[in-house]
Amino acid sequence: MKAYRSSILYFSPAAAPQASAVLEDDGLLVVGPNAQGRQVVLAVGPYRELQPRFADLAVTHWPGRIIAPGFVDLHSHYPQTNVIGSPAEGLLPWLENYTFPEEKRFSSPEYSAQEATFFIAELLRHGVTTALTFATSHSSSVNALFQEAQQQQMRLITGLCLMDRHAPVDLLNQRPAAGLADATEQSLIDSENLLQRWHGVDRLGYAITPRFAPTSTDAQLRGAGELAARYPEVWIQSHVAENKAEIAWARELFPASRSYLATYADFGLMRQRAVYAHCIHFDDEDRALMRSTGAAAAISPTSNLFLGTRFTRCWRRITWGGKGRAKPVCHSRRNSSGGSTRQVPPKRSGWRGWWATCCRAAKPILSCSTPKPRRCWPARRRWPITWTSCCFR
């Protein structure tokens, strides 16, 4: 066992997430192995109360510092680490000029391993200890990320990117060198093989990962939904309703669905453990669909700001609302140029709300260690939401 004396931030499971952060000015944290040999928190609280229980334990004293739980990142793209911040005029030019060329490099297991090592190191350096992230359409990228996360004992969830149309040919899911399966069938076979290899191993989890509806055929989305039904314990991740051009495209491709979001529901891809990035342009029926299915939203303010996408309505309507009263933890508005957004600090929730949204609020979505997670949510919560470090598709 080890003991640390310092200021300590932790979360009270009895309180609503945005009010549950507790800052103990003079606290004691005791960690040690559990029955499986994994390091866990054995005790945390005021130093004066806990110290007598651990009087024989040497204490490392860190005055002037704060010990806090690791951040939980609900949406990122590890293959895009090298192109973060590159200039772009919007989502589609970004994809064509930067994202797709970079993602092609992940067909190489060696390059995938190199980037996975850097990505995981960067997450940990920034305090992120749990992440749900995209890989590419190459199995090598998924294997490399899982291997590195396992090595670093991270809680990490990822999956093969499903993409069988509307992208460069060499980035689409590929048909096998031998055999009768086409590329779509093979992508689903590969997903299931990766799922069976990695899901539940140590702290790793698998996510069925259609990139976004327009880059998958009906057959691929249907197969992904069938996979999700066979494996209810795994996650689903994708993107939805980031900008209006994308929405119009999705509506053209899936005219039978009521909305872009409803397309995912129609293919069996909305349920508990489904996490959708962006969720900006929703109507009331979309919001009702999120509530009824138990899907979660991952808001990406960094990419929304970078690409000039608005997210005001989303923030106003889906955060921790009381009955008939939205209480935004954050909102944005267009600047004078009208082309981008700027973020306004929360007025009501303060640092507790920010920290809870970045950390504790995401844990039930990824089934982390928060005890009895359903009791952690306000009784009138709408649907789970948190925000993420980066997403540029």
Ligand SMILES: [Zn+2]
């Ligand atoms: Zn994304």
